Amino acid sequence: MAFPSRLLTSRWGAILTGAVIGVLAPVLVRWGNPGNMGVCVACFTRDVAGALGFHRAAAVQYLRPEIAGLILGSLAAALLFREFRPRGGSSPLARFLLGLFAAIGALVFLGCPWRAYLRLGGGDWNAIPGILGLAAGVGLGILCLRRGFSLGRSQGSPKALGFVMPALALGLLALLVLAPLFGRDAAGLPTGPVFFSAKGPGSQHAPLWIALAASLAIGFLAQRSRFCSVGAVRDLILLRDGQMFYGLVALVAAAALTNGALGQFRAGFAGQPLAHTATLWNFGGMVLAGLAFTLAGGCPGRQLFLSGEGDGDAAVFSLGLLTGAAVAHNFNLASSAAGPAPYGPASVLLGLAVCAVIGLTFREPAGAR
Amino acid sequence: MSALIDARGLSCPEPAMNARKAMLAAGGGTIQILLDSVASRENVARAAAHLGWQAAVKDLPGGEFRMTLTK
Numbered sequence: 056m057a058f059p060s061r062l063l064t065s066r067w068g069a070i071l072t073g074a075v076i077g078v079l080a081p082v083l084v085r086w087g088n089p090g091n092m093g094v095c096v097a098c099f100t101r102d103v104a105g106a107l108g109f110h111r112a113a114a115v116q117y118l119r120p121e122i123a124g125l126i127l128g129s130l131a132a133a134l135l136f137r138e139f140r141p142r143g144g145s146s147p148l149a150r151f152l153l154g155l156f157a158a159i160g161a162l163v164f165l166g167c168p169w170r171a172y173l174r175l176g177g178g179d180w181n182a183i184p185g186i187l188g189l190a191a192g193v194g195l196g197i198l199c200l201r202r203g204f205s206l207g208r209s210q211g212s213p214k215a216l217g218f219v220m221p222a223l224a225l226g227l228l229a230l231l232v233l234a235p236l237f238g239r240d241a242a243g244l245p246t247g248p249v250f251f252s253a254k255g256p257g258s259q260h261a262p263l264w265i266a267l268a269a270s271l272a273i274g275f276l277a278q279r280s281r282f283c284s285v286g287a288v289r290d291l292i293l294l295r296d297g298q299m300f301y302g303l304v305a306l307v308a309a310a311a312l313t314n315g316a317l318g319q320f321r322a323g324f325a326g327q328p329l330a331h332t333a334t335l336w337n338f339g340g341m342v343l344a345g346l347a348f349t350l351a352g353g354c355p356g357r358q359l360f361l362s363g364e365g366d367g368d369a370a371v372f373s374l375g376l377l378t379g380a381a382v383a384h385n386f387n388l389a390s391s392a393a394g395p396a397p398y399g400p401a402s403v404l405l406g407l408a409v410c411a412v413i414g415l416t417f418r419e420p421a422g423a424r
Numbered sequence: 425m426s427a428l429i430d431a432r433g434l435s436c437p438e439p440a441m442n443a444r445k446a447m448l449a450a451g452g453g454t455i456q457i458l459l460d461s462v463a464s465r466e467n468v469a470r471a472a473a474h475l476g477w478q479a480a481v482k483d484l485p486g487g488e489f490r491m492t493l494t495k
């Protein structure tokens with residue numbers, strides 16, 4: 056295992072992981088996932104929130120097995136390479152809020168950073184203002200880091216706590232396979248616990264085992280290579296370290312080539328799958344998401360991989376993302392193909408204000424340790 | 425000049441950022457840094473290599489590391 060492990064932790068690891076995501080995502084679209092949404096952590100978390108009945112947008116309800124696969128793939132790598140390290144206690148409530156507003160920003164744009172790059176690799180030029188917004192949000196986060204921002208230190212926690220997110224992932228897979236029905240209301244409609252879209256993006260999905268296998272592989276690789284689509288830009292600017300950035304370039308290039316090979320590459324602004332053309336809010340939504348991800352230490356994919364390693368703070372961020380996805384639909388904040396929702400822009404401004412307070416006030420206490 | 429940075433428990437990118445700041449401020453000498461994750465160890469080693477510093481790692485009990493940076 057020494058050689059593949061060293062390869063994955065070298066500069067080639069990020070490139071390999073990016074390329075694998077760039078190839079597998081369009082393949083998953085070919086197998087049934089929604090357009091330019093082969094893997095999207097924000098969209099899929101939103102679908103999971105809908106499938107659990109946390110929001111009632113009937114078109115986006117499915118227990119995406121990819122979310123569970125990313126966590127369990129990372130867990131497998133962490134256990135195999137002895138990096139499973141349960142920990143937590145670094146400002147969990149602030150991380151929950153960052154996850155919540157990151158979801159709202161991402162759903163105003165319509166995608167997490169991975170999907171922004173996958174949309175670019177599919178010819179959706181609306182991704183460009185989104186990616187510029189993401190970079191601007193990362194830039195704001197870097198300004199906070201340079202002023203001394205810190206969410207404080209985590210500490211080791213009991214081993215059992217590290218298995219909570221993997222257990223939740225297994226629970227989601229069980230609900231997906233068993234699709235239990237616990238009761239009906241007076242009108243005879245199912246009360247849950249799970250709901251699946253009959254039409255719309257939630258009804259579009261690759262076969263379970265293909266989606267699971269692809270996401271387990273991505274989770275395994277990404278745990279080893281530390282792949283992070285936000286850290287890629289952050290480290291390039293802050294640390295002059297381009298290792299992860301090459302992974303992003305590989306992702307976009309691989310997605311464009313694979314989409315081209317599959318006949319899925321369609322260049323333009325109008326009529327793109329699950330996207331809108333409101334440039335300002337494609338930009339603005341991702342400024343919010345980029346800032347929230349940077350303050351929380353990584354993109355939503357990275358937060359899932361860290362949860363699989365036992366990082367309870369990343370897990371709390373991911374649960375904040377789940378809650379934010381539900382809020383985004385219940386409060387009419389999430390955009391649709393028609394454009395931004397009535398309260399989306401205001402929620403982005405509120406989110407920026409909350410993130411600014413967190414970014415400007417959280418410091419490691421002087422004299423700690 | 426020798427300094428000790430405790431970066432245990434800090435999340436990305438703080439360990440590498442703190443190490444980089446210390447290396448740039450010192451310009452040379454020896455800096456010790458305590459870390460508690462393999463990812464941070466890799467990040468700090470890479471930051472050191474970029475600035476032309478040597479990094480040596482000693483494993484400590486409990487999955488922690490002491491990295492010595494010299495230039």
